[in-house]
Amino acid sequence: MDLFEGLGNEFAPAKPAAPRPRKVGKKAAPPGPSPSVPAESQQDKSREAGTALPAVPLRDTLALASFVHPQATRETVLGSARVAYEFKRGKRKTIGFLVGAEGLSVRAPRWVTLRDVDAAIKEKSDWILRKLLETQQRHARVEATRIAWKDGAQFPFMGETVMIRLDPKHGFASVGGTLDASDDGHGPRILRLAVAQNAEASQIRDAAQAWLMRQARRLFIERLDHFAPRLGVRWKKLSLSNAATRWGSASADGSIRxxxxxxxxxxxxxxxxxxxxxxxxxxxxxxxxxxxxxxSVVPDYDRLRQQLKDEAVPRWS
Structure with a gap:
């Protein structure tokens, strides 16, 4: 099982019933297409082929907030926002919504008309806009944490700020770096890296990442050994990952990532x-x-789970 960072929701539209016969004199008109395979109108087909936008005055359009998925195939206006979203059909029973780092993705069953998809999006508009805004704000916080890799760069380590000092002459080349107290007793702690002052930014980044990964493995093993007996389980293998949207996973064989x-x-x-x-x-x-x-082992897990979603971590790319 995986611990994801994604945001999703489902909407289950009712399959359209067969249209009632229309009276023409004393005879009833023949029914329309079978409800199990409802036909889309020509307008629906043309809308799916392009990007059907509601009519909005130009001055209003320019003032709208904009959320554009890089693989967007359709667009809509929700409240005061223009939303261009990725749309795909597949073998599913519900209309699904996913708000991720790239924007809104919508998945729909093959039998659902675009009119039903539009109605579902309108019904979920408050949720969609809230999640899009949250994601946009989270992205802005992440961008604000982008690190300029040089002497004096700072980043969080176990919730506290540390500052990099490049010190190739120190005697810790074998371990890559050491974490010392702050220079004045009040500022951030100092991470001394065995890297030359004229090193490329990528070299400094890689050295810092290698040091952090060593600290992470040591700490994770310690915490796994702490919680496993309390939960009555045994873990067998720990792997470190660098996934963009997944914090961890577990397999039935006792493997933890x-x-x-x-x-x-x-x-x-x-x-x-x-x-x-x-x-x-x-x-x-x-x-x-x-x-x-x-x-049973983390009573305030819900609050900590929210912090995991809300707090931005440095962008390493």
């Missing part, structure tokens, strides 16, 4: 993710029993 970037968060947040994945070794789903299992 944890994103090394968790090391940026405070220990309670890390503990929540560790306990979450270990709990899956007892309950391989997200049922009520699963969350009770997590709560």
């Amino acid at each position: 944890l994103n090394w970037r968790l090391i940026h968060f405070r220990l309670p947040v890390i503990d929540y993710v560790v306990a979450h994945e270990l709990a899956h070794l007892r309950v391989m789903d997200h049922s009520h029993r699963f969350w009770e299992t997590v709560e």
Whole structure:
């Protein structure tokens, strides 16, 4: 089971019933197409082929907020926002919505008309706009944490700020770096890296990442060993991941994967993710029993789970 960062929702439209016969004199007109394979109108077909936009005055359009998915095939206006979204059909029973880093994606059954899709989007418009705005704000926070890799660069380590100092003459080349107290006792702690002052930004970044990954593995093993006995489970293997939208995963064979970037968060947040994945070794789903299992070792998991979603971590690309 995986711990994702994604945002999704479902909408189940009712399949259209067969149209009632229309009276023409004393005879009834023949019924329309079978409801199991409803025909889309010519207008629907042309709309799906292009990007049907509601009529909006130009001055209003220019003033609208804009959310554009890079693979957008359709557009709509929701409230005061223009939303261009990715639309696909498939073998499914409901209309699904996913708001991710790229924007809104909509999935629909093959039998649902575009008119029904539009109606579903309108009905979910408040939720869609709220999630789009949250995602946009989260992206802005992440962009604000982009690191300029040089002497003096700063980033969070277990919830506290550390500052890089390039010090190739120090005697710790074998371990890559050491974490010292701040220079004045008040500022951030100092991470001394065995990297030359004239090193490329990528070299400094890679050295910092290697140091953080070593700290992450050490800490994750310690926390796995702490929580596993309390949950009555055994883990067998730890792997570090660098996934963009997944903080961790667990397999029935006892294998655990944890994103090394968790090391940026405070220990309670890390503990929540560790306990979450270990709990899956007892309950391989997200049922009520699963969350009770997590709560047994992390009582405030819901608050920590929200922090994991809200707090921005440095952008390493």
